[in-house]
Amino acid sequence: MAATEISVLSEQFTKIKELELMPEKGLKEEEKDEVCREKDHQSPSELEAACTSGAPQDSVLEEEVEPVPATSEESEKHILTLQTVHFTSEAVELQDMSLLSIQQQDGVQVVVQQAGPGLLWLEEGPRQSLQQYVAISIQQELYSLQEMEMLQFHAVEENVMVASEDSKLAVSLAESAGLIKEGQEKNQLLTERLAERTKEPLSFVETMSGDERSDEIVLTISNLNGEEQEDQPTAGQADVEKAKSTKNQRKTKGAKRTFHCDVCMFTSSRMSSFNRHMKTHTNEKPHLCHLCLKTFRTVTLLRNHVNTHTGTRPYKCNDCNMAFVTSGELVRHRRYKHTHEKPFKCSMCKYASVEASKLKRHVRSHTGERPFQCCQCSYASRDTYKLKRHMRTHSGEKPYECHICHTRFTQSGTMKIHILQKHSENVPKYQCPHCATIIARKSDLRVHMRNLHAYSAAELKCRYCSAVFHERYALIQHQKTHKNEKRFKCEHCSYACKQERHMTAHIRTHTGEKPFTCLSCNKCFRQKQLLNVHFRKYHDANFIPTVYRCCKCGKGFSRWSNMHRHSEKCGSGEAKSAASGKGRRTRKRKQTILREAMKGQKEAAKGWKEAANGDEAAAEEASIPKREQFPGEMLPGACGETTARVKEDVDEGVTCEIPTARVKEDVDEGVTCEMLLNMMDK
DNA sequence: GCCGGACTCGCCCTCTGCTGGCAGGTT
DNA sequence: AAACCTGCCAGCAGAGGGCGAGTCCGGC
Numbered sequence: 039m040a041a042t043e044i045s046v047l048s049e050q051f052t053k054i055k056e057l058e059l060m061p062e063k064g065l066k067e068e069e070k071d072e073v074c075r076e077k078d079h080q081s082p083s084e085l086e087a088a089c090t091s092g093a094p095q096d097s098v099l100e101e102e103v104e105p106v107p108a109t110s111e112e113s114e115k116h117i118l119t120l121q122t123v124h125f126t127s128e129a130v131e132l133q134d135m136s137l138l139s140i141q142q143q144d145g146v147q148v149v150v151q152q153a154g155p156g157l158l159w160l161e162e163g164p165r166q167s168l169q170q171y172v173a174i175s176i177q178q179e180l181y182s183l184q185e186m187e188m189l190q191f192h193a194v195e196e197n198v199m200v201a202s203e204d205s206k207l208a209v210s211l212a213e214s215a216g217l218i219k220e221g222q223e224k225n226q227l228l229t230e231r232l233a234e235r236t237k238e239p240l241s242f243v244e245t246m247s248g249d250e251r252s253d254e255i256v257l258t259i260s261n262l263n264g265e266e267q268e269d270q271p272t273a274g275q276a277d278v279e280k281a282k283s284t285k286n287q288r289k290t291k292g293a294k295r296t297f298h299c300d301v302c303m304f305t306s307s308r309m310s311s312f313n314r315h316m317k318t319h320t321n322e323k324p325h326l327c328h329l330c331l332k333t334f335r336t337v338t339l340l341r342n343h344v345n346t347h348t349g350t351r352p353y354k355c356n357d358c359n360m361a362f363v364t365s366g367e368l369v370r371h372r373r374y375k376h377t378h379e380k381p382f383k384c385s386m387c388k389y390a391s392v393e394a395s396k397l398k399r400h401v402r403s404h405t406g407e408r409p410f411q412c413c414q415c416s417y418a419s420r421d422t423y424k425l426k427r428h429m430r431t432h433s434g435e436k437p438y439e440c441h442i443c444h445t446r447f448t449q450s451g452t453m454k455i456h457i458l459q460k461h462s463e464n465v466p467k468y469q470c471p472h473c474a475t476i477i478a479r480k481s482d483l484r485v486h487m488r489n490l491h492a493y494s495a496a497e498l499k500c501r502y503c504s505a506v507f508h509e510r511y512a513l514i515q516h517q518k519t520h521k522n523e524k525r526f527k528c529e530h531c532s533y534a535c536k537q538e539r540h541m542t543a544h545i546r547t548h549t550g551e552k553p554f555t556c557l558s559c560n561k562c563f564r565q566k567q568l569l570n571v572h573f574r575k576y577h578d579a580n581f582i583p584t585v586y587r588c589c590k591c592g593k594g595f596s597r598w599s600n601m602h603r604h605s606e607k608c609g610s611g612e613a614k615s616a617a618s619g620k621g622r623r624t625r626k627r628k629q630t631i632l633r634e635a636m637k638g639q640k641e642a643a644k645g646w647k648e649a650a651n652g653d654e655a656a657a658e659e660a661s662i663p664k665r666e667q668f669p670g671e672m673l674p675g676a677c678g679e680t681t682a683r684v685k686e687d688v689d690e691g692v693t694c695e696i697p698t699a700r701v702k703e704d705v706d707e708g709v710t711c712e713m714l715l716n717m718m719d720k
Numbered sequence: 721g722c723c724g725g726a727c728t729c730g731c732c733c734t735c736t737g738c739t740g741g742c743a744g745g746t747t
Numbered sequence: 748a749a750a751c752c753t754g755c756c757a758g759c760a761g762a763g764g765g766c767g768a769g770t771c772c773g774g775c
Contacts, residue, residue, distance in 0.1 A: 304771095304772090306772085306773090308773090308774095310721085311772065311773075314771085314772080315771080315772075318770080318771070334769085334770095335770080335771090336721090336722090336770095336771095337721075337722080338721085338722065338723070338724095339769070339770075339771095341722095342768080342769080343768080343769080346767075346768070360766095362766085362767090363767080363768080364724085364725090364767095364768085365723085365724055365725070366724075366725060366726070366727090367766070367767075367768085369724095369725080369726095370765085370766080371765080371766075374764070374765055374766085375765085389763090391763085391764090392764085392765085393727090393728090393764095393765095394726095394727070394728080395727085395728065395729070395730095396763070396764080396765095399762085399763080400762080400763075403761080403762070403763095417760090419760090419761095420761080420762085421730095421762095422729085422730070422731090423730080423731065423732075423733095424760070424761075424762095426731090427759080427760080428759080428760075430759090431758080431759070445757095447757075447758085448757085448758060448759075449757095449758075449759070449760095450732085450733070450734085451733085451734065451735075451736090452756090452757060452758065452759085453757095454734090455756085455757085456756080456757075459755085459756085460756095475753095475754085477753095477754065477755085478754080478755065478756085479754090479755075479756080480736085480737090481736075481737055481738070481739095482753095482754065482755070482756085484737075484738090485738085485739095485753090485754090486753075486754075489752090489753080490753090514752095
């Protein structure tokens with residue numbers, strides 16, 4: 039066998055079963071580990087030599103023996119049960135150790151000692167009790183107990199039957215009892231012999247059963263050479279075929295062995311387990327599901343799989359109606375649903391889970407580990423499903439569709455909320471605990487509370503008074519109390535209004551201020567809009583007023599509202615009289631006035647457009663005070679406000695902002711600003 | 721060879737919370 | 748009309764629960 043393979047196996051040792059029951063508890067685990075470890079001085083070639091000399095080079099084989107009823111013939115036999123031990127790879131100092139204290143059932147202690155570098159031997163210890171199993175750790179590639187064929191340890195005073203688990207290879211090793219009996223004197227002799235052996239580059243195991251040294255069982259452990267370890271292939275790299283060959287080699291050696299996988303750490307005392315394990319290193323899956331053509335290693339796996347096809351669920355929960363294919367699923371289900379047993383506990387918080395994988399996933403929330411990296415962006419997830427969900431943001435996939443409106447969603451939860459709030463009755467609402475607001479979603483309520491009810495360290499000042507608040511909601515509620523106030527009061531008269539711009543214009547009626555001067559005739563006006571109207575009326579040759587004519591009689595009107603009102607009565611005589619009743623002016627004069635009025639309205643409309651485009655100055659200029667302030671004005675005007683402002687003004691009582699005699703007539707006749715706006719739109 | 725238990729991976733789900741676009745109302 | 752406000756809504760991610768299914772191995 040190649041040295042590299044040996045090195046792989048050098049990591050494998052036997053473990054002492056029920057180690058905690060051993061009497062020498064002072065021997066720490068590390069010390070025990072050191073029992074069979076030693077720097078390996080052997081070379082691969084030397085190993086080869088050792089192998090050819092009869093020592094199996096590939097594995098440690100340990101005997102597992104169980105007590106059986108004593109017979110008279112076997113009355114002096116003891117059973118030693120050996121189990122696999124895995125040692126650390128650190129070098130083991132073997133010079134001064136009483137390595138393993140091994141007790142047998144009924145009290146005979148067998149001490150495994152290292153008598154020199156690379157050497158173990160056994161001696162009988164004082165009678166103890168309780169320990170049923172013993173273990174001997176041997177570095178496997180040098181020698182195996184199985185190679186001794188028969189391995190027994192005599193306990194002089196005990197009568198214990200030995201039997202192997204499978205092949206019942208219990209054989210008397212009465213010859214070996216001498217080793218145990220002869221005590222120090224023998225030990226010393228043995229040590230001397232072993233000292234000689236350890237001069238050899240390769241330590242080996244001798245079992246003297248049946249020869250002149252049959253009174254000794256000397257277990258020689260191999261040296262562990264670091265260089266060899268470096269040459270070790272990893273378990274995953276190991277050659278399965280070599281493992282197989284190892285197995286086959288073992289088969290030829292004896293019926294009772296410990297089988298050690300050359301590919302991984304696996305060891306087993308059972309050939310069947312070993313064989314089964316070795317199949318895990320191959321792709322051999324001979325058991326075919328005829329329903330889906332999937333293959334499995336074992337019949338059991340296949341049967342469980344077929345049950346998933348047939349729906350066979352033999353394991354039924356006693357506390358609910360759930361049933362499962364395997365018992366493990368049932369156990370897990372009961373933990374989740376009924377017992378709430380959570381064996382996997384987080385060391386950093388109180389979290390506990392039913393499954394180890396859940397704890398592993400949870401721990402990532404502490405460590406921040408995000409092992410699942412998105413290949414298209416910087417996002418990384420803590421579990422595979424989140425990454426998969428995230429990938430929809432790149433693919434645009436929306437796998438969830440509302441069955442009612444067929445809207446598609448990226449996440450099922452989003453669709454669920456959609457259906458609940460769009461297509462369901464009795465939709466739950468969330469009432470703000472601090473105000474009367476009711477919000478459809480809890481998360482939005484949280485936003486609401488954060489925006490409106492969160493404490494603000496900065497003072498929130500009322501825009502209308504000196505009040506100060508630290509909560510936005512309280513500020514807003516307070517400011518609403520100012521809403522219907524005519525907060526702007528004239529110092530010179532009883533006039534009051536809601537808007538400062540109105541007051542500014544009003545004040546000029548007291549001061550007589552007329553800051554807007556016509557460049558053509560030096561006439562002054564209180565507002566720029568009035569100036570503009572004047573200019574077009576008297577200085578713009580292109581000004582042509584719009585005339586609205588009655589479709590029945592052809593009579594012209596400067597305003598659509600007047601024409602409309604006339605048209606409804608036209609022909610009945612009522613309209614005619616009404617129209618004639620108002621016509622003191624000559625026909626020519628009326629046409630002139632109408633033309634000017636229409637021009638003024640166009641200008642006003644232009645002023646609105648400017649205001650709409652963000653020219654607040656123009657909009658302000660276009661605003662006209664209440665007609666009562668300009669009783670004698672004969673100039674046409676218009677509402678220089680946005681829709682909202684006009685509405686506001688109307689609400690406020692500014693019923694019309696066109697201070698002309700004709701407009702006055704309109705106002706008297708009930709023509710509102712809105713009607714005027716409609717007319718101007720046309 | 722079979723069974724049961726432990727372990728693992730994967731999938732799907734729910735609940736939760738934050739974010740930003742949008743629409744309608746207000747200023 | 749524009750700016751602003753605010754609820755509505757979909758998108759998206761974090762955390763965790765529950766289950767299906769496969770794998771492996773010890774024990775019988």
